[in-house]
Amino acid sequence: MESHRVELFYCINSFMLSFKEYLEEEYLEERVLSIGLNPSHEKHRETHRGHIHDMIHHAYKSIGGYGGHASGSKKESDAIHHDISHSVIKAVKRGDKLSSVNLYKKQHGRKSIASATDGTEQGKKDFIKTKLEDHEHKRAWGEVSGKVASIHKKIGTPDIPSKKAGKLLGKKIKPHADGVHYDRKLGDKMHTKKMVGHPKESA
Numbered sequence: 001m002e003s004h005r006v007e008l009f010y011c012i013n014s015f016m017l018s019f020k021e022y023l024e025e026e027y028l029e030e031r032v033l034s035i036g037l038n039p040s041h042e043k044h045r046e047t048h049r050g051h052i053h054d055m056i057h058h059a060y061k062s063i064g065g066y067g068g069h070a071s072g073s074k075k076e077s078d079a080i081h082h083d084i085s086h087s088v089i090k091a092v093k094r095g096d097k098l099s100s101v102n103l104y105k106k107q108h109g110r111k112s113i114a115s116a117t118d119g120t121e122q123g124k125k126d127f128i129k130t131k132l133e134d135h136e137h138k139r140a141w142g143e144v145s146g147k148v149a150s151i152h153k154k155i156g157t158p159d160i161p162s163k164k165a166g167k168l169l170g171k172k173i174k175p176h177a178d179g180v181h182y183d184r185k186l187g188d189k190m191h192t193k194k195m196v197g198h199p200k201e202s203a
Contacts, residue, residue, distance in 0.1 A: 032092055033090070033091040033093055035088065036089055048098055051097065051098055055098065056103075057072075064187075066080055067186070087105055088105070094122065097118065098118065100116070100124075102114070102130055107168075108199040108201045109140065112140050134157075144196055157196045159180045160180075160195035160199065162178075162179055162180055162195075168201075181193070
């Protein structure tokens with residue numbers, strides 16, 4: 001009788017674990033992936049490579065392309081895949097799909113180099129949550145412009161003076177009179193940017 005009770009206990013326990021996994025997948029519960037930080041999450045780099053690539057491509061389409069490369073070009077695609085391969089990736093997974101993704105590289109701490117969402121309202125909320133956590137934990141910094149710059153302003157991420165840009169970025173920049181914004185060349189075009197966040201080394 002006792003052995004049957006033990007078997008029943010393990011069956012129920014196994015069922016509950018499977019049911020929890022089912023709920024996470026079917027009802028789109030949030031799961032945060034820390035690829036490059038959590039070894040058990042590393043498999044997701046390849047599993048979601050295509051989706052991450054397409055999200056980044058679409059996110060940068062309105063400004064002409066990613067990394068200074070023409071949108072839709074092979075060079076852009078290669079650049080995206082390179083960064084997926086060599087970056088720390090924070091992503092929010094709902095069901096079997098990603099709703100938001102952020103790529104970082106080691107440069108004066110953790111520099112954000114790419115961000116994207118799946119275009120849904122939930123994806124935008126997940127994106128903002130990740131950026132807010134980066135700010136609250138003072139764990140990242142990056143260059144921003146446009147809508148992303150507006151989001152950082154709303155959540156209180158501090159601006160970094162443009163006089164520090166040259167050293168932090170290792171790039172030539174042309175500072176604006178406001179002491180925050182600057183112009184720098186991406187590809188064959190000049191873009192206006194500013195830096196926000198918490199670099200680990202002062203310039």
